[in-house]
Amino acid sequence: MKTKNSLLRVETLINNDRMKNSDGFLDLLSEDLNRVLKDYFDYNGYPVVDVVKNGGVFSISVSLTARGIRTFSRLPQER
Numbered sequence: 896m897k898t899k900n901s902l903l904r905v906e907t908l909i910n911n912d913r914m915k916n917s918d919g920f921l922d923l924l925s926e927d928l929n930r931v932l933k934d935y936f937d938y939n940g941y942p943v944v945d946v947v948k949n950g951g952v953f954s955i956s957v958s959l960t961a962r963g964i965r966t967f968s969r970l971p972q973e974r
Contacts, residue, residue, distance in 0.1 A: 936961035
């Protein structure tokens with residue numbers, strides 16, 4: 896039992912440490928989301944990303960102001 900408790904304690908410390916050093920994480924996440932969202936929307940700047948730990952789960956919100964939705968064509972469905 897002590898080993899399991901120790902592992903849970905280490906996991907909690909790691910997760911808390913990630914959130915403390917979240918500036919680099921949020922920058923990376925914002926850049927990744929920007930690459931994806933640019934395919935769908937026309938906007939300036941970067942999306943605003945917020946990650947909040949609530950107990951054992953995370954709440955993630957992404958916000959941006961878009962001028963428009965990009966048009967794109969779909970690949971034909973295979974029959």
